[in-house]
Amino acid sequence: MTETLERLGVPGEAVQALELAVDEAVTNIILHGYPSSNGRIWISCGVEGRMVRVRIEDEGVPFDPTVAPEPDLEGDADERPIGGLGIHLIRRMTDELRYERRDGRNILVLGKCL
C-alpha cells in the first residue's frame, strides 16, 4: 500500500500517517473481526483532489470504530488501559474517518488532506 501511495505522488509524511492508521485498523480486524484465522480484507486507495483515501473492507463482525470511546490518555501507567490505543492513533493520523456497514461488510474509509 505504501508503494502504491508513493506512486500516486502522496508525500512521505502522509504515507507514514496512513501506514500507521491502516496497520491499526487491519490489526483490529485480524484480532477481533474474524472468529478464525480465515477471512479476507480488501484494501484500495486513491487520490481525489486534495484528499488521499484508503478504503478497508472486511466481512467480519460489525464494528464501527468511529463511535468507539476515546481512551484515557491521562493518569499513571498502571491505571492506563491497554486497549483503545489503536483507534486513538487512527483518529490522530487521519483527517477523515467514515464507516458504513453494507452487504455484510464493514467499510472503513481513512482520509488524509494533502
Next chain:
Amino acid sequence: MEIATERMDGVLVIGLKGRLDGYAATQAAPEIERSLRDDDRSVVFDLDGLTYMSSAGIRILLALHKKVKARNGGIALCNVGEYPRNVLSMAGFDRILPIFSSRDDALREVQKREDSLSLIADLKNPMVERGGARFGFETASRAPASLRVKGSLATLLHARIREEDLSAERLSGITYSLGLGALGGGVEDTMPFLGEMMTLHGSMIWLPTDGHDTPDFFVPAGDTGAVRAYTAFNLSLEGAFNEVAVVEATGEDGISLDALYRAIFALAKERRKECRGVLATAIWGVVAGVQSTGIKRSPIAQDAPANGGSILDPENYDEWMDVCTEMKYDGYSIVTFGIGIDLSADLSGYDPAALEAIDAGHAGPSGLSLHNHGVVFRGVPWDAETDLVRGIERCLAEGEFVDMRHLLDTTRIRRAKVGIAYISAIKQD
C-alpha cells in the same frame, strides 16, 4: 524486526530494531517473557534502529512496565527515533515512560534505583558476606525443631522396599517434607510408581516413576483428610524455623547449594550455639541454574540390582538415575526443602539409628551431606519484603508449575529467603 536481549550489570537490556507492528509484537512478546527473570525489577529498551512502531509495540512496553512496576521497578527507553517517539507522544506515553538519549544514561538511572532499593534493605537488616553471598538474619521461632524420619535411605538406595514398608500419610498435616512416595488408591497401586516427592504446606509434588519424567503437582481442595500419599521414606520437619536468612549472591552466577549450606554452618558456629550439625532448610528464591537428578524406577525389592549394591553405585547408576547436568531454569523461582549434615561436627547427640536413616553417606568434597528437593515455578515476582512463608504460598498459589527435582549440590541460587531449623533431635517412626 530484530530482537536482541543481553544483560549489563545484571540489568536486562532489550534491543528492538526494524518494524514493530502487530505481527512483530506477537514474535517479540514471548521472547521478552523468556528473558525476564522472576527477580528483574528494571528493564532497558534500546530502540536504536527501530523505524516503525504501532500500538502493538506500545502494548508490549506498557505490559512489561506494569509488570516490573509491581515489583517497585520500571522500564526505561533509550535511543528512541523520531517515528516511535511521535507514536509514543500521540498516545500520551512519552510522559509516562522515561526516555533517555543513550543506553548509558538509561542504565545509570535504573542502577540508581536498584542501589537505593538495596540500601533500604541493608539498613533494615545488616548483611555479612560469606562464601560468595551476603547474609542477613531475621529471628523466627525460639522453640527447638526436630526431624521425623520414616523408613531409611539405605533401604531406598538398595531398592529393598516391600509392601509392608509403605504407609499412608495425611498431606494436610505436613508443612515441609521430602521423601519417596506416590499418590494412589492403596499400597498395591502405588508400589510401581514410587518417586521422589515433597510436601509443601499440604500440597504434594512428586515425580512418578512411570517413565514419563513428568512431575505431578497436587493441591488438595480443602482439608478433608481424604487424600493420602503412600510413602516408603519420608523426612519431615517438626516445629518451625529458628531463623530466616536473606541471601543475595554477590555474583551473577549465584551461589551453589553446597556453598550456601557451608556458609550457614560456618555462620552458625559463630552465632548459634544450638547448631549441632544437622540443619533443615526451606528456600524460596530465584535460581541461576538447576542441576538435578530424578530416580527412574520404583526402588522396590523385586527389582533390586542383581549385584546387591546401591542404585547409586557406578555400575547401577545409569539404569536407575536421570541426571541433568545442564544448568536449567535461569531466572525461575524455586521452593526447596532439604537437610544438610555437617559430617565434621560432633553428631553423637543424635540418635545414631535415626541419623543413619537420613544419611546417604555421600558427602561432598566439603564434608557436607545434603539432601534437597526443589519445585521450580515461573512468573512469581521476587520481593525481598515478602516473608518466606508468604513467598512459598505465593509460588504454590500463583506460580506456573514447571518442574520438581532432587537437587544436585551444584544448583545455583541468585537470591533467596532461607528458613533454617537447627535440628535438636531426629525421631524415627
